[in-house]
Structures are given as C-alpha cells and as structure tokens.
Amino acid sequence: MCGILIINAYLKPPFKVIAMHEKNVRTIIIAFLLVLFIGLSFVIAYPYLFGKHWISSGNVFTFEGVSGPATESTVVKSEPAQWQKYAQGSSSRLSILLTDTNSAWLGLVHGLKTIGVPFRITTDVDEALTHKVVLVYPMISGKVLTSSELKKIADYARTRGSLIGINVLGGGLQSIFGFKSVESSRQHTRIVLQDSHPVMQELKDDDFRNIRLSTKDVNDLSFGTHIYTEPKHSALALYNDGSAAMVYNKFKDSETYAIGFDVGFYLLKAYNRRMENVADTYANGFESSVDNVLRLIKSMYQRHESRALTLGTVPYNHSLSVILTHDIDYSRSLENALVYAKHESVENTSATHFIQTKYVRDWNDEIFFDDVNIDNLKKLQKMNIELASHSVSHSFKFHEFEAGSGIEQYPDYTPYVNDEIVTYNASILGELRVSKFLLEHFTPDYNVVSFRPGYLSNPLSLPQSLQATGYRYSSSVTANVSLSHLPFKLNYNRDINSETNIYEFPITVEDELPPKMGERLNQALSLAHKIRRYGGLFVVLIHPDILDHKFDFQTRFVKAIKPYAWFGSLRQFGDWWSARDQITIDVKSRKNSHHVLLEIPGKIDGLVLNVPGTWRLLKKDLKNVDASQVGNHIIIEKAQGKVKLTFN
Numbered sequence: 001m002c003g004i005l006i007i008n009a010y011l012k013p014p015f016k017v018i019a020m021h022e023k024n025v026r027t028i029i030i031a032f033l034l035v036l037f038i039g040l041s042f043v044i045a046y047p048y049l050f051g052k053h054w055i056s057s058g059n060v061f062t063f064e065g066v067s068g069p070a071t072e073s074t075v076v077k078s079e080p081a082q083w084q085k086y087a088q089g090s091s092s093r094l095s096i097l098l099t100d101t102n103s104a105w106l107g108l109v110h111g112l113k114t115i116g117v118p119f120r121i122t123t124d125v126d127e128a129l130t131h132k133v134v135l136v137y138p139m140i141s142g143k144v145l146t147s148s149e150l151k152k153i154a155d156y157a158r159t160r161g162s163l164i165g166i167n168v169l170g171g172g173l174q175s176i177f178g179f180k181s182v183e184s185s186r187q188h189t190r191i192v193l194q195d196s197h198p199v200m201q202e203l204k205d206d207d208f209r210n211i212r213l214s215t216k217d218v219n220d221l222s223f224g225t226h227i228y229t230e231p232k233h234s235a236l237a238l239y240n241d242g243s244a245a246m247v248y249n250k251f252k253d254s255e256t257y258a259i260g261f262d263v264g265f266y267l268l269k270a271y272n273r274r275m276e277n278v279a280d281t282y283a284n285g286f287e288s289s290v291d292n293v294l295r296l297i298k299s300m301y302q303r304h305e306s307r308a309l310t311l312g313t314v315p316y317n318h319s320l321s322v323i324l325t326h327d328i329d330y331s332r333s334l335e336n337a338l339v340y341a342k343h344e345s346v347e348n349t350s351a352t353h354f355i356q357t358k359y360v361r362d363w364n365d366e367i368f369f370d371d372v373n374i375d376n377l378k379k380l381q382k383m384n385i386e387l388a389s390h391s392v393s394h395s396f397k398f399h400e401f402e403a404g405s406g407i408e409q410y411p412d413y414t415p416y417v418n419d420e421i422v423t424y425n426a427s428i429l430g431e432l433r434v435s436k437f438l439l440e441h442f443t444p445d446y447n448v449v450s451f452r453p454g455y456l457s458n459p460l461s462l463p464q465s466l467q468a469t470g471y472r473y474s475s476s477v478t479a480n481v482s483l484s485h486l487p488f489k490l491n492y493n494r495d496i497n498s499e500t501n502i503y504e505f506p507i508t509v510e511d512e513l514p515p516k517m518g519e520r521l522n523q524a525l526s527l528a529h530k531i532r533r534y535g536g537l538f539v540v541l542i543h544p545d546i547l548d549h550k551f552d553f554q555t556r557f558v559k560a561i562k563p564y565a566w567f568g569s570l571r572q573f574g575d576w577w578s579a580r581d582q583i584t585i586d587v588k589s590r591k592n593s594h595h596v597l598l599e600i601p602g603k604i605d606g607l608v609l610n611v612p613g614t615w616r617l618l619k620k621d622l623k624n625v626d627a628s629q630v631g632n633h634i635i636i637e638k639a640q641g642k643v644k645l646t647f648n
Helices: 002-008 013-050 105-115 147-159 198-203 263-271 289-304 333-346 371-381 428-441 462-468 521-532 548-561 570-581
Strands: 094-098 119-122 133-137 162-166 181-185 190-193 210-212 225-229 237-239 244-250 255-259 320-328 352-355 386-389 488-491 499-504 537-542 565-567 584-589 594-610 617-620 627-630 633-647
Touching: 094 105, 105 119, 105 133, 105 263, 105 289, 105 488, 133 147, 133 289, 147 162, 162 289, 190 244, 198 289, 210 289, 255 289, 263 289, 263 488, 320 333, 320 521, 320 548, 320 570, 333 352, 333 371, 333 548, 371 386, 386 428, 386 570, 428 462, 462 488, 462 499, 499 570, 521 537, 521 548, 537 548, 570 594, 617 627
Parallel strands: 094 119, 094 133, 133 162, 162 255, 320 352, 320 537, 320 565, 352 386
Antiparallel strands: 181 225, 190 210, 190 237, 225 244, 237 244, 244 255, 488 499, 584 594, 594 633, 617 633, 627 633
C-alpha cells in the first residue's frame, strides 16, 4: 500500500483516481472490521454489563396472547419481631422469663410452636413466677438480673415451682441448679443425653440421644457452650469430651434444670439452613437433634405442670405425616407424572407435583412447557393432586440470583442456563412470579401456594420473596440439613429477628443419592418408624423421569406405612399446620374440673390436643364442634373461633 502512495504522487490524474478508490476500499474495510469488533465485544460484554442474554426466537416457546402477571410484587422491609406479641396467657402455660430482649428468643418461639407447647413471654420476674414452670432465657447472671430478682428466683425453686435455666452463668444460683461452677468452651461438637432421670424417658433410646452442635472441625464452631462442674446429681447430658452439658437439682416439690448452650440461637441456626454440614448425611437419614431439644423441654414442662396441654403434630391422631412430592424438571417427566398421580389417586394419598415451567431451550434441557404438556398439566389437575412451582430455569445458581424488579413478565422474562456456572436474564422474583403465573393461567381458578427450587438452591432472600409473590409453603431444604423432621416457620433473610409467614417442610427421602431408590425401601421404612415415634413429618421426593424402581418404591412404601400414616399434599398439610400454629391454649381449674379454652383463628379439621392421662372429657360448649377422646388425646373434627372443653 505504501508503494501505491509513492507511485500515486507521480502519476497523472487517472491513476490518482484509481489510488483514491483503493484508499476508499481500505477505509471501508477497516471501518467494517472496527464495527464488527465493537459489535462482537458488545455482544460478549452485554450479559455482564446489563444482565441480559440474547436468545433466538427458536429457543423460546411463546403461548399466543399470554402475558403476565400484571401486578407488581413488592418485597416488604423486615420488621423486628416483638416479644410482646406472646405476652398473654394463663398460668398453665410455660413461662419464658426473657432476660435479654436482643437475644435469639424468636428461635425458641418457633421451636415451642412446632412441638406444640403453649407458652407466655415476660420480662417481669414476679409475673413469670406465677407459673408452675419457668424457662429463663437466654441467661441467668448478675448482669441481667438484680440481686432481689435472683433471690426471688431461688426462693421460687425451693418452695413453689420448677426452673429451666438456659446458660446459668452466675448470680449465686449454682447451688440452686446443683453444680459448683461454670466454664466456657468452644470445643464441643455434640451433646449426648443420658437416661438416668425420668424427664429423659422418651429420649432414652440411642436414636434420640444425640444433639449435634457443629462439625468435627473445631474451627467451624460458631457459638460457645458452658460446662457445669461438679454436678450434685448425675448429669442429664454430656458433651463429647465427657463434661456436663445439662444438670439438675431436686427440691421437695420441684426441680431445676441448667442447660449449657443457647437453645434459641441453636434452633435459629438449624431452621435458617446455617448448619448444613453438621449431619453425617445430606438426606435419607435420621437426624433429630433439633427435635430432641424441643422434646426435652416439652418433657420438663409436662413433668412439672399438672395442667400441661400440648398440640399434636399429626392430623387425626395418626403417628406420621407423609407428603409425596415429585419434581417435574425433565422433558418426559410430565407424562410419567400421570402414572404416579393415578397411583396416588387410587390410594387416596394425594401428592404435590412441583412443575418447572420450562419454555426456554438451554443447557439444561429442551422446552417442555408447551401446548402438548399443557394437556398433561390439565390432566394432573383433575387427579386430586397439588400443582406447585419448581421455578422457570431450574438453575444451579438460583441462590446467587439478583432479587429482581418485581415486574418480570412472561414472555419477556427469558432466563437462560448457559451451564452450571452461568445463568443469564434471571432473578429470584422472576422465577417465582412467572412460574406461578403460567401454572395458574393454564389451570383456571387454581392458586399455586407451594414452591421448591431446582437442586434445592436456596437464596437467603427466598422467604420474603416467596411471601411477596403469594406463596405460603416451601419445601426447599432437607431434614438432615435442618436437623429436624418437623415443619417450622422461616425468618426474613434466614436471619435472627424478623419472621415471615412462610412455613418450611423439610425433605426426608430423595431419589438421586446412591443406591437406587428401589433398593432403599427397607431403609426408608426403618426411618419412618423412627420419625413416627414422636409424630414427625416424612416428605418423599421422587423425580418422575422414569417409572421402574422409583415407581415400585412409591407403591410399596405407601402400602407399608398406610396403616399408621396420614397422607396429604403439601398444601393440605400446610393449611392444617399454619392453622395449628395460630392456636392458643389456656386452662382454668376448679376443685373437681378443668376448663380448657382454645382460641382457633383459622378453620382446622383433625386437631389433636394432648391432655394429662387422668383427664376425662366431660362436655363441649359449642354444638358445632365434634370432639372425642382416645387415651390422652382429644381429637377435634372441625373447629374455628373459641372452643371450650371441660374435663373432670
């Protein structure tokens, strides 16, 4: 090109014209390459700069004329829970004397509601001591209680009532609780319950003796424990190094118990999925550490309160709640789901089918939420099962998604899973809003209330996001991760002090870990027998990508446990559980009778009330309430509002 320019200086005009033409061509080529480079750079950088990824129309299935949802989803700001909400109730309840209002008391509230123990919170020592059983939380020491208050507590324990002390650190009450001194530690990973005391009788078997605190790696410990030295009586529980974790002392008509770790904080860590690596297995195993703690407190309350009434955890006094669930996240799954649903319909077990609304072709799979499968969806709806959301994209990275705008709509919302690492165009609210909208659009008059994320990928903001988009129930964590085989309420941002109205129902058994599900039937039945001993929950997760050994497992499992299990969908059990969660119990006693007042805000069928063994139901004051007694269980068929029961 340089040669052309030199020659061009000595040539006549025609050659200059040719040279100018060459120059223009060169300029055009350079400009074209520059534009091409800029364009390609923009395409590559666009998803990272703007969170968008271009998808060809052939990779998106569009239902003609379908658009929504029309309304905006707004995530409300967190509001700290107020202990005063739980300040009412009669002296028959467990009293919680709150010595620090900035503590993790909300974990204690959620746990006691789960296990069905009625309670009342107060910060007033005199008020607390009007009850027969008082739990002092989160600590007893001269820093949080005055010398006068400590003396009142000591006198109460000697003469009138029983104490459960969480972290008894000082204040001169060592002799009251039966130990010499207290030492702090961060070296403990588990607690082993002993069977030397009557309060431990229901927990004396090996299956229920362990309370896991952390992993075996001491550096992973996130909260401390306290050791009670030289206990007066045999310790109720020992740490893994043999030191005393729980001790007790006896008086004429009462007892005291000292527990050496923060129970409320422990419960919140487990409920908020912050103890994920503590259990030996991720799923398919028995892990009842949280339940053991709650059952122990319940046992202490029942032992020392003659009017102790508690709520049952399974409808109609069955011993086990069972929810069959299916994750439909594969192109052939909806067709197979009809076979599972037919079995569930014949057995009258109901079930929940979590359906991925996959209308974008990407790395995960082909499009399967289309006209063909809409027909299958409508067939499912007619088979007495629950339709629930399993997201749009089913991404590994759902837990890392941005919150979203709350105005995401189909068909403009096009999440694209590029691989296990990267997903484009996606948000948490978008996944929740759009999947719910599509399922409801194609099943008129149906309301989707349950959600499970793909791969159980669980963002911190999922609880409030579910609440903002109209869901009520989540099944997004395993029981082994939660250390519990019972439902529980979720907190805002899975944190400490602000709750949502979302309930979590942890998964017990799933179908992907080895060995094959069909080879694990006996293991699952053994697990069911352990959980039923205290009225736990058994959630089964089966992907209907195949029938074969998975379908065989379901049919044989249902047949084996049906004699003692209550079956229902997540929605059915969730409605029952959330109504139960609002119930309050108070007892007023006279010379020869006990009057029980139940406040039941929401309608509930098959409520179970556990009463002392010597109580007998005499009458009920509401004609439209059908109540019957089986042993120490009162079964209330249908109820709402105020229900008064009288016992001899």
